[in-house]
Amino acid sequence: MHSPEELTQRFREVGLKVTPQRQAVFRVLYQNHTHPSAETVYEQVAEQMPTISLRTVYQTLNDLTDMGEILHLDLGTGSARFDSNVEHAHHHLVCEGCGLVRDVEADLDSLKFNETLPSGFLVSETEILVRGQCEHCLAQDQNRRSQDQHSKAGA
Amino acid sequence: MHSPEELTQRFREVGLKVTPQRQAVFRVLYQNHTHPSAETVYEQVAEQMPTISLRTVYQTLNDLTDMGEILHLDLGTGSARFDSNVEHAHHHLVCEGCGLVRDVEADLDSLKFNETLPSGFLVSETEILVRGQCEHCLAQDQNRRSQDQHSKAGA
DNA sequence: GGTCTAATCTGCAAGCATTGTTGATTGCCA
DNA sequence: TGGCAATCAACAATGCTTGCAGATTAGACC
Numbered sequence: 001m002h003s004p005e006e007l008t009q010r011f012r013e014v015g016l017k018v019t020p021q022r023q024a025v026f027r028v029l030y031q032n033h034t035h036p037s038a039e040t041v042y043e044q045v046a047e048q049m050p051t052i053s054l055r056t057v058y059q060t061l062n063d064l065t066d067m068g069e070i071l072h073l074d075l076g077t078g079s080a081r082f083d084s085n086v087e088h089a090h091h092h093l094v095c096e097g098c099g100l101v102r103d104v105e106a107d108l109d110s111l112k113f114n115e116t117l118p119s120g121f122l123v124s125e126t127e128i129l130v131r132g133q134c135e136h137c138l139a140q141d142q143n144r145r146s147q148d149q150h151s152k153a154g155a
Numbered sequence: 156m157h158s159p160e161e162l163t164q165r166f167r168e169v170g171l172k173v174t175p176q177r178q179a180v181f182r183v184l185y186q187n188h189t190h191p192s193a194e195t196v197y198e199q200v201a202e203q204m205p206t207i208s209l210r211t212v213y214q215t216l217n218d219l220t221d222m223g224e225i226l227h228l229d230l231g232t233g234s235a236r237f238d239s240n241v242e243h244a245h246h247h248l249v250c251e252g253c254g255l256v257r258d259v260e261a262d263l264d265s266l267k268f269n270e271t272l273p274s275g276f277l278v279s280e281t282e283i284l285v286r287g288q289c290e291h292c293l294a295q296d297q298n299r300r301s302q303d304q305h306s307k308a309g310a
Numbered sequence: 311g312g313t314c315t316a317a318t319c320t321g322c323a324a325g326c327a328t329t330g331t332t333g334a335t336t337g338c339c340a
Numbered sequence: 341t342g343g344c345a346a347t348c349a350a351c352a353a354t355g356c357t358t359g360c361a362g363a364t365t366a367g368a369c370c
Contacts, residue, residue, distance in 0.1 A: 017317055017366050038357080053320045058357065076229035079356060093276060102276075105269035111283070114260035120290030121248060121257075127284040128266070135275030172337050172346055193327080208349045213328065234327060312370085319364065328354080335348065340341100 001069040001084040004030055016063060021045075021052050025060040029070060029084045035092075035101035037079040075101060075129065091128035097137030104130065156224040156239040159185055171218060176200075176207050180215040184225060184239045190247075190256035192234040230256060230284065246283035252292030259285065 002010060004026035008018045028044045029036075036044070042057040061082055064070045071083040075092060077099040085103065093102040106128050117123065133141070157165060159181040163173045179200045183191075187199065197212040216237055219225045226238040230247060232254040240258065248257040261283050272278065288296070 012367090015317090019318065019366070021319075051320080055321075055358085056319060059318085062358095074229070074231035093272065095276075096279065102273065104272060107267045107269060110265055110267045112262045112265045114262060117248065117259060117285065118257065118290070120293065121250075121285075121287055122293055123285055123287040124251065125286045127286065129282040129284065130272065130276075130278055131280045131282065132276055132278040135273070138275065138277055167338090170346090174337070174347065176348075206349080210329085210350080211348060214347085217329095314369085315365105315367100317364105317366080320362095322360085324359070325357085327356095330353070331351085333349100335346100336344105337346075338344100340343095 001029060001064070001086060007064075007069065010067065010069075011063075014067065021049065021056050022060050022063075024049050024052065025057060025064075029064070029082065033084060035073065035081040035083050037077075037081055039079060041082065073101075076131075077101075091130070093130045093132070095134035095137055096131055097133050097140070100134050100136075104128075156184060156219070156241060162219075162224065165222065165224075166218075169222065176204065176211050177215050177218075179204050179207065180212060180219075184219070184237065188239060190228065190236040190238050192232075192236055194234060196237065228256075231286075232256075246285070248285045248287070250289035250292055251286055252288050252295070255289050255291075259283075 001007070004023060007026045008023065011018050011022065024045045025041060028041055032041070032044065034040075038054065038058050038061055041061065042052070042054045045052050045057060061070070061072075065072045065082075068086060069084075071086055073081040073083055073092065075081055075094045077094065081101055088105075089108075090103045090105050093104050094100070108126055108128075111126075156162070159178060162181045163178065166173050166177065180196060183196055183199045187196070189195075191199070193209065193213050193216055196216065197207070197209045200207050200212060216225070216227075220227045220237075223241060224239075226241055228236040228238055228247065230236055230249045232249065236256055243260075244263075245258045246261050248259050249255070263281055263283075266281075
């Protein structure tokens with residue numbers, strides 16, 4: 001995405017007004033590269049601007065998505081995630097435990113489909129999703145298991 | 156997934172009861188390879204058994220998913236899709252127009268990640284999603300465009 | 311700076327997919 | 341065949357997202 005200042009320009013060019021609420025959303029997204037949900041963006045904006053509504057955050061995220069400034073991702077984590085990195089093509093790693101998302105780069109050209117794709121189908125995007133458990137959630141699982149061991153031994 | 160008869164066995168083995176409702180869901184899934192949504196499964200079962208509830212269909216789909224008989228897919232189409240083909244690893248092609256899903260096989264081993272994946276992360280699944288427009292939706296789009304041309308010319 | 315108007319804001323209600331609850335029903339083992 | 345736990349249907353509730361309506365405000369024009 002562009003910087004908050006550049007976004008201000010772009011919004012005016014397209015005929016959209018630049019409100020303090022929108023600028024606050026710009027700033028949060030520009031600094032947050034963790035693929036936040038709308039709710040998370042809302043919480044972070046609300047720290048600076050407690051009166052903002054979740055509805056406005058959704059609206060601004062949609063505007064930015066329509067303008068191609070951010071990406072709207074559905075990674076199966078329940079809520080949509082927003083990705084401010086549209087400059088460099090990349091894919092995603094998703095922790096099924098905590099919903100953490102990380103970017104990964106992959107060489108799509110190296111990917112071989114065993115059969116050719118159906119001829120009539122016009123591909124717009126090929127997406128790679130790596131699911132699993134992050135370091136933190138793995139450790140937590142191990143702790144829980146050893147706890148269970150102890151309580152079983154104690155009982 | 157196993158055949159309806161084999162599923163009857165498996166359900167009893169696990170201590171789940173085999174009701175007519177469940178058998179009807181088994182049959183629909185066994186024959187339908189279009190990756191139906193819960194709603195679609197419900198509609199098809201309801202043709203034979205109009206009193207079944209959507210809740211029961213969801214419950215049975217969840218049971219089958221837990222047993223590994225079917226796959227629960229989130230392809231960003233709004234509702235979850237259920238895939239009865241768990242025997243052969245494959246990936247999916249999704250039409251962004253009508254939600255049609257097709258299986259595609261891809262050689263995951265050929266896929267190169269430019270940086271290695273984070274060391275602490277335990278990968279459970281790597282999923283490839285090809286989005287685009289199917290033949291049918293492409294044709295429809297073209298029709299619509301030429302219609303627009305005509306009405307513009309006529310006006 | 312002041313005025314004006316359309317765009318935007320907030321708060322709330324509604325929509326959709328899915329799950330929780332509950333009392334009635336039924337599979338299935340003895 | 342009886343009995344009980346599992347399951348059913350109907351309905352309420354959830355979580356995420358969007359629609360709506362009246363109050364507010366950005367920004368063009370004077």
